Amino acid sequence: MTREAAAASRIWSVAEHLDDILAHIRPLEPRELRLLDAQGCVLTEDVTVPVALPPFDNSSMDGYVVRTADVQGASEEYPAVLTVIGDLAAGSGELPTVGPGEAARIMTGAPLPPGAEAVVPVEWTDGGTGRRPATTMRFHSSAPEGAGGEVRVHRAAEAGQHIRLRGSDVQAGDLALEAGTVLGPPQIGLLAAIGRSTVRVRPRPRVVVMSTGSELIQPGEELTPGSIYDSNSFALTAAARDAGAIAYRVGAIADDAETLRTTLEDQLARADLVVTSGGVSVGAYDVVKETLSEFGGRADEGSSVAEGRVEFRKIAMQPGKPQGFGRIGPDRTPLLALPGNPVSSYVSFELFVRPAIRALMGLEPRECRMVRARLEISEPLTSPAGKRQFLRGRNEPPSQGEAVGRVTPVGGAGSHLVAALARADALIVIPEDTTAVEPGVELDVVLLGSASSAGGW
Numbered sequence: 001m002t003r004e005a006a007a008a009s010r011i012w013s014v015a016e017h018l019d020d021i022l023a024h025i026r027p028l029e030p031r032e033l034r035l036l037d038a039q040g041c042v043l044t045e046d047v048t049v050p051v052a053l054p055p056f057d058n059s060s061m062d063g064y065v066v067r068t069a070d071v072q073g074a075s076e077e078y079p080a081v082l083t084v085i086g087d088l089a090a091g092s093g094e095l096p097t098v099g100p101g102e103a104a105r106i107m108t109g110a111p112l113p114p115g116a117e118a119v120v121p122v123e124w125t126d127g128g129t130g131r132r133p134a135t136t137m138r139f140h141s142s143a144p145e146g147a148g149g150e151v152r153v154h155r156a157a158e159a160g161q162h163i164r165l166r167g168s169d170v171q172a173g174d175l176a177l178e179a180g181t182v183l184g185p186p187q188i189g190l191l192a193a194i195g196r197s198t199v200r201v202r203p204r205p206r207v208v209v210m211s212t213g214s215e216l217i218q219p220g221e222e223l224t225p226g227s228i229y230d231s232n233s234f235a236l237t238a239a240a241r242d243a244g245a246i247a248y249r250v251g252a253i254a255d256d257a258e259t260l261r262t263t264l265e266d267q268l269a270r271a272d273l274v275v276t277s278g279g280v281s282v283g284a285y286d287v288v289k290e291t292l293s294e295f296g297g298r299a300d301e302g303s304s305v306a307e308g309r310v311e312f313r314k315i316a317m318q319p320g321k322p323q324g325f326g327r328i329g330p331d332r333t334p335l336l337a338l339p340g341n342p343v344s345s346y347v348s349f350e351l352f353v354r355p356a357i358r359a360l361m362g363l364e365p366r367e368c369r370m371v372r373a374r375l376e377i378s379e380p381l382t383s384p385a386g387k388r389q390f391l392r393g394r395n396e397p398p399s400q401g402e403a404v405g406r407v408t409p410v411g412g413a414g415s416h417l418v419a420a421l422a423r424a425d426a427l428i429v430i431p432e433d434t435t436a437v438e439p440g441v442e443l444d445v446v447l448l449g450s451a452s453s454a455g456g457w
């Protein structure tokens with residue numbers, strides 16, 4: 001038997017196919033990116049703090065800076081009466097010295113002037129009005145003569161009260177973020193706070209999504225007899241973005257080997273990963289299989305994948321049985337060829353493409369949002385022997401007192417059921433050796449897409 005024939009007759013498990021894909025994917029080389037372009041990416045450098053945060057002692061309240069001795073024992077009945085010598089706003093440069101019997105108005109974040117020992121919030125004073133305790137402050141002037149007048153302080157303050165000390169967040173030389181950190185919003189905020197404008201990360205992979213099939217019409221155009229709208233290129237591009245990639249959608253390519261080959265050659269220039277849909281089963285027009293089995297192939301020894309060819313396999317799963325994987329072109333760009341049935345291609349994305357994108361980003365590829373749930377059905381279900389079945393379902397988390405949640409199938413097992421897929425938020429996993437499932441049985445459930453990252457409020 002030829003190697004191709006042997007490969008074609010072998011049935012791969014879901015795990016074997018994924019293992020093979022991941023064994024042939026290396027994380028992308030790190031690059032220096034601007035902060036917002038690095039969102040969701042893995043940091044590849046240890047980032048140290050160049051200057052302390054906060055960079056200077058500053059007020060945590062709008063109020064007055066005082067010397068503690070001046071306000072000792074102060075009360076509403078016997079207020080401490082202080083002369084106001086100026087205004088300090090956040091960003092103030094020149095600072096007046098606060099002497100005995102003096103105070104300066106200060107805003108949150110403004111630097112502490114010399115002589116000041118504590119901040120009394122404006123609510124502890126009359127706000128300079130000579131009346132009842134104040135609730136707000138009005139702008140005066142940074143000039144001492146403009147700030148004017150007196151303030152009555154109604155409460156004592158301890159040294160350091162309402163003051164944020166220089167370096168109380170991080171000190172110069174501290175490790176701000178360790179290599180390996182995934183940059184979410186707070187990490188990007190910290191990098192900006194310490195003055196970094198760019199950072200070294202593994203970039204988002206560029207994923208080219210191509211659907212194939214002469215029957216495909218782009219949404220917005222007229223359907224002709226026998227044609228259908230190309231939905232896979234949209235679903236897969238959206239899924240690639242959802243997984244963190246920069247995704248390029250290439251509209252449907254006709255079932256023509258030459259067109260497919262030249263389009264692929266063009267697209268390889270901007271691809272870290274290529275995803276195709278359709279043309280991988282045994283039909284007469286399955287050009288993806290025909291074209292890619294040969295694409296960039298070399299006659300040397302080793303596996304097809306190492307040679308820069310795409311190998312087509314049968315996976316013990318439903319939907320998603322026919323799959324192709326290989327590395328093509330001069331850079332040996334990984335390519336996953338997914339089956340054309342819309343549910344099959346989307347399920348294949350979640351099982352194989354999402355981990356591949358994560359691997360390229362340097363993230364843990366197999367991080368799977370899996371929960372256990374009890375199956376809510378009225379009649380027993382059957383499942384094909386020897387295949388792992390992924391039924392679409394709606395998942396409900398456990399109610400109070402329940403150990404596991406519930407999952408209800410949506411639509412049937414048919415891999416053309418896009419409307420049911422759009423109502424689903426989970427895949428119900430029926431193991432290979434299970435051919436019948438009873439109501440109430442507990443099963444693994446894969447939570448789909450970004451729905452799974454919702455916080456547990």
Ligand SMILES: Nc1nc2c(c(=O)[nH]1)N[C@H]1C(S)=C(S)[C@@H](COP(=O)(O)OP(=O)(O)OC[C@H]3O[C@@H](n4cnc5c(N)ncnc54)[C@H](O)[C@@H]3O)O[C@H]1N2
Nearest residue numbers: 211213229230231232233278279280281321339340341344
């Ligand atoms: N004799 C056999 N026939 C089939 C087998 C088999 O083993 N023996 N496998 C079936 C399975 S399982 C699947 S899955 C499909 C895979 O087919 P292809 O990857 O070759 O895909 P196509 O034939 O191109 O299309 C299948 C189906 O999906 C529709 N489609 C394709 N692309 C899109 C798109 N971009 N948007 C929306 N819908 C799309 C297409 O019109 C077909 O209806 O093969 C089975 N057959």
Ligand code: MOO
Nearest residue numbers: 319320321344415
């Ligand atoms: O992938 Mo087919 O069963 O996977 O429709």
